[in-house]
Amino acid sequence: MSRILVAATPVSGHHAPLLRIASHLAQAGHEVVFLGGARFAEEVRAAGPEFRALPAEADYDDRDFSARFPERETIPAGPAQIMWDIMHVFGDPTAAQCRALKDVLADFPATAVIHDNLFLGGLTLALAEEKGHRPTGFSVGITPLSVESRDTAPHGLGLLPPADDAQREQYAAIAARMAEMREPLVDHLRACFAAAGATLPEGPLGRNLIGAADVFVQLTVEGFEYARSDMPANVRFVGAIPIPAAAGQEQPAWWPELLRAREEGRRIVVTTQGTLANTDLARLVIPTVRVLADRPDVLVVAATGRPDAADQFAAALPAVPGNAIVAGFVPFSALLPLADVLVTNGGYGGTQAALGHGVPLVLGGDTEDKPEVAARVEWTGTGVNLRTAAPSDEALRAAVDTVLDSPSYRERATALAKEYAAHDALATIDALVRASDR
Template identity: 25%
Template sequence: MARVLVVITPAEGHVNPSLGLVTQLIDNGEEVIYVCTEEYRSRIEQTGAQIITYPFPQDAFSHDPVLKPQEYKHPYQFIYMMVSGIIRRIIPNVLQVVEDQKFDYMIFDSLMGWGGTILAEKLGIPAVCSIASFAFVEPLGSSSVLNETETKELYEATMKITTELAEELQVSIPAMEEIPAHAGQLKLVYTSRYFQPQAEKLDDRFIFTGPSIITRQDAPTFSFELLRERYPQTVYIAMGTILNKNLDFYQLCFEALGDLPVNVVLSSGKYTDMTPLANQVPPNFIVKPYIAQLDMLQHTDVFITHAGMNSTSEALYYNVPMVMIPLTSDQPLVANRVQELGAGITLNKHNLSATNLREALTEVLHNSLYRRQAYLIGESLRQAGGYTRAAEMIMSHMGSGRGSYTI
């Protein structure tokens, strides 16, 4: 039995994909120590892992100006966020809370980048990189629209923090392009080679196992019989856990879809105050603060989504085509790939209207080609092996690699 350290960025889209893997590792006999924040204690403990926490603001990715998702116009913006928002704040804390403990190998989140290299080096153990989105063949934000002065300032600010941290922790200073790289002996990607863009450029250290589909224990019940009594088709709307507080968007959905002969189920988010719209909800809408998404998708004909990687993968796993409104971060990349493979339509958030939302939904709802293409992607995800194969691959590889680290 190996003792495994798991260090994942405290965000829904990064913690959730790891839970099935951690559960399977424990079922296979490994001891897992999961370092994260208090916010995720309950769901981590449900896997059987021991959790060790460090201080970090709750829901930071919704409120913190550095961590809050944005459109990255240049790779340096993304790298600065990693260094100042994640590596600087998390890695020293992790080293402190696991001080004097011994581990055989570790699994760290790709959003920590160079931070994973630091942990592996300081602890003297091999590492697996957990990639909750696509593996980045090209840097995120590669449109390069910043001017020379802005680029120089970002570079200098990033390398200043990087140099200070490297000196503090007594590790070597990386080059700028090394900071966001997918480090580790293995790189675990929660998708399929078919769905991954430019997969041919990734070597065999990248292991594609499909999404980690695991039922949430705290999911509320929902009456799916009620849907069948109303209309034969159902549209599901959910914009993720970070970007779901836009009441103007929900009002636009009411206008666009309120008179269609379909069920529309809207997950507004636990912390979204829908009171201002209470008297505007159309009769074909069901609005809930939280819905068990995996259950809902199995009764959904079209999913209206922000194209976050988790939500997109879960929809495709259940063969659901999409209307996508990417907002930030990697969402445009994910949406473009879905549209490229014919499983959905992408709308531009900057010129979104009730008319084009309605037209896109009608097209996806009534053209069977989108569902057929969603099925093809979904089949590739289901055949990838999931967290069972992920655990087997990690244990097989790390069984011979324990006791040394090579990044």
């Protein structure tokens, strides 16, 4: 068995898949230490691995981003905010992350370090020393693959792959302008890497950040990602990590209502804004409930993930419609198999989970990687891309109707679900780690 150090950026969408990997490896008999955000300490210990906390310079509470990153609120959503996030949310902690990894490795000589793809301290560790003199580095892609390629559009804009040579030339011009705009970002990351004792290689940033790892594990299937004739050799598609059923978790009180609706032949529409961009439910969740309020053939389940959901609904609607359930915690592993469509802002993990169950989507998001997720859903034919985080009521209702009434979306999602089912992401990662330790 191996000694494995797993590290995660202290953001729920990054922490959760890395903890599931760490827990699986611990249960498989490996000795595992998990380096992560302090607020997750008890959750990590309950899952099996030993916990070590990130230093304060690299730790924060993602439930209140404005407390740690007040300037972020002034940056408009889209490419500008993505660039700011990479510089400051993910770039600035790099040196502190690298020091923390080295501190753990000093008394826990792991043979493998596994981290999410935006835990950049893990990449500096890999770049600073030759392979054979350090642990094998595994970077886990929990966001859409960002490898630059002539076969894809410039990353971050939510554009579909080029249809012909003319569009390739158009995209090349856009990429050149974006590269110029991103020079401050690259310079900033060079300084962050240098502070950690590593050199960020010259060349395309996305390709370098992926290529720095010995193995880049992408948490999806090939059918959900754009084909690239120049795909880096270290990329492995392993499928999605399933959302586990909570042990001993009781079903919510409204569950019988959901089952009755299903038995009556009503369609189940689930809506969520994920775990990070869910501060203002009036962007997508509340509008979904509102525009479907007159549909007796539909039951809407609003999976808010927020303790103040009732207050937000009370401020926006006279009353919760009779065909809607407003919930905080929702057992997605049990809910998704009953869903006919998921209306979401497009978090990567949630989208993978939906497609793994063959559930088509309606997506409306403009923060982080959400435009890229939505573009891939559009490209695969598994849902409707609203191309905005604040759709009109008419556009939102039309999109839901389109997915519910057009069998092709469910058919494409079902076909993709079969591809997900052919993979066992956790077992594959375990096998890759064991192979690297030989």
